[in-house]
Amino acid sequence: MDRDQNILDYLQDRLTAADREAFEAAMAQDGSLAAEVSVMRSVRAQLAAAPKHESADAVWQRLSAEMESRPPAANDDRPPWQQLLKYAAVAVLAVAAWQVTIVPRMGEAPGGFRTASEQPAAFTFQVKFVESATLGEIAAVLGPLGGTITDGPSALGLVRLSFAEAGLRDEALKALEGQVELVEFVAD
Template sequence: MDRDDKILNYVQDRLPPQDRQAFEVDMSADAALSSEVAVMQSVRGALRAEPKHDNSDAVWDRLSASITPMPKPANDNRSPLAQILRYAAVATIAVMAWQVAVVPRISGVPDGFAPATEGAGAFVLQVKFSDAARFGEIGALLGPLGGTISDGPTALGLVRVSFINQTSLQEALVALNTRSDIVELVVEQ
């Protein structure tokens, strides 16, 4: 029995005592349900106050028969193409999840590849490049200085740049501070 049927049966005193008690508990917990019941009771009271039509019972019977839900057919004859498309979508999602979640874990690291974080040493600068800076410009600036991006960008746009020694770091600090066109901030870490 859906919510509207319960409200109607409650207002018309058709609910068994245990269902009526459970419904009243639900009304006390749900203000929206309580207000719907109050509206239905006020409508019912207003209809009782009106003079009764000669064939009002026949009108009500016809109206209630028309709002009774239609039974669902046992076989709705859905298109087999829709079922095939549903299976294809599930298979596609499974393959994509496999590619994203499993393949990176089981595939080895290619020969000659070393993550930049492995070479990260004690000589690090925090750099904020401008939004207009391109990767080529950043690479052209950091390459001759011996800088390697070892982490980032962070949520604030900071990038960690590692150097092999203190001398390279100091040279990079001067060079980065002179390039205000693509570098917004440089902080020694």
């Protein structure tokens, strides 16, 4: 126990008989402790003699009610896992909402391409598009021709185009040879 608490316990007769004797012996040896006890006795005597406020109990009741009506502190020492659980739930809901609302609207892959598991058509040729050709420009040319990119670009920049029919292949071959601003060369 600290010194101040011992002094208060001594003045309020809350010490056992053995502790009281030990405290009085300590006061007899330590003059500063005896002086502190003397000061505390005089303060207690003056407070007891002072007139009591006529509505002291009402004031205390009003203060007590005000303190109890306050909301709990923001740092109420909740376990941190509860906050993490909230963040995880928000993340799961966001991913689920994305999958349900956005992904179906994203549409199919752009035309003119095939998946790796798809078998290419039998009618093919290779094309090297100019370096500045964009995917949009290439798709705009291949769409009406009925061509599908089935392989490439290779290390040399060659792209293999496939067609469902020989007639479509021949028409596309002639059409792409005339596209000098987009096609660098066509290899049969």
